[in-house]
Amino acid sequence: xxxxxxxxxxxxxxxxxxxxxxxxxxxxxxxxxxxxxxxxxxxxxxxxxxxxxxxxxxxxxxxxxxxxxxxxxxxxxxxxxxxxxxxxxxxxxxxxxxxxxxxxxxxxxxxxxxxxxxxxxxxxxxxxxxxxxxxxxxxxxxxxxxxxxxxxxxxxxxxxxxxxxxxxxxxxxxxxxxxxxxxxxxxxxxxxxxxxxxxxxxxxxxxxxxxxxxxxxxxxxxxxxxxxxxxxxxxxxxxxxx
Numbered sequence: 001x002x003x004x005x006x007x008x009x010x011x012x013x014x015x016x017x018x019x020x021x022x023x024x025x026x027x028x029x030x031x032x033x034x035x036x037x038x039x040x041x042x043x044x045x046x047x048x049x050x051x052x053x054x055x056x057x058x059x060x061x062x063x064x065x066x067x068x069x070x071x072x073x074x075x076x077x078x079x080x081x082x083x084x085x086x087x088x089x090x091x092x093x094x095x096x097x098x099x100x101x102x103x104x105x106x107x108x109x110x111x112x113x114x115x116x117x118x119x120x121x122x123x124x125x126x127x128x129x130x131x132x133x134x135x136x137x138x139x140x141x142x143x144x145x146x147x148x149x150x151x152x153x154x155x156x157x158x159x160x161x162x163x164x165x166x167x168x169x170x171x172x173x174x175x176x177x178x179x180x181x182x183x184x185x186x187x188x189x190x191x192x193x194x195x196x197x198x199x200x201x202x203x204x205x206x207x208x209x210x211x212x213x214x215x216x217x218x219x220x221x222x223x224x225x226x227x228x229x230x231x232x233x234x235x236x237x238x239x240x241x242x
C-alpha cells in the first residue's frame with residue numbers, strides 16, 4: 001500500500017486510514033531523521049506499517065526545503081504580527097507550556113489563562129520563525145506539514161505566542177472570541193477595583209484612588225491589546241476567505 005508520511009511515526013495511506021510506524025521499519029532510511037512529506041510504500045499490519053520503502057526522495061526533499069525557507073511577515077497590529085508561510089510541525093506539549101504567562105497575552109481573556117493549564121500547546125516552524133499555538137488540541141487534519149497557513153502572534157520567550165491562525169490550504173480559521181477578550185478586561189477591572197478597595201481600607205482614600213486608577217489603566221491597556229488582536233483576526237479571515 002502507498003501513502004505519505006504526515007510526521008515521524010504517522011503515515012496517511014491512499015485508503016484514507018492512518019498507520020503508525022517506527023523508523024526501524026524503514027528499509028531505505030539512509031540516515032534521514034525527518035520523513036515528513038515522503039511518499040512511501042508499505043505493508044499494513046492492523047494499524048501499523050511495516051517494511052516501509054521511501055519513494056520520490058528528491059521530490060520530498062524539495063518539499064522539505066520549501067518548508068524550511070518560506071516565511072513572510074504580511075501585517076502588524078500593535079504587538080501582534082501576522083505571518084504567512086508553510087507549516088513545519090514540531091513537538092506537542094502535554095500541558096500548556098507558558099502557564100500563567102498567558103495572562104499578558106490575554107487581552108487575552110481569562111479563558112486563555114485557564115485553557116493553558118489543561119490544554120496542550122502546538123509547536124511549529126515557518127521558515128526560521130518558531131511558533132507556539134496555545135490551547136491547541138487535535139492538530140491532525142487541521143494543520144499538516146506542508147500546509148500554507150497564516151498566523152498571528154507576539155514575541156514571548158524567544159518564540160511567537162499565538163492563539164489565532166488560518167489554514168489557507170484547507171480554508172479553515174481558528175480565532176478567539178472578541179467578546180471573551182472584552183470580558184477578560186472587564187474582569188481585570190472588577191478584580192483590581194476590589195483589591196485596591198481593600199488596600200484603601202488599610203491605607204486610606206488616597207491609596208484606594210491610586211489603586212483604582214492603576215486598575216483602570218490596566219483595563220484600558222488590555223482593551224487596546226484586545227482590539228489589536230481582533231484586527232489581526234479579521235486579517236487572517238480575509239486572507240483565508242472564510
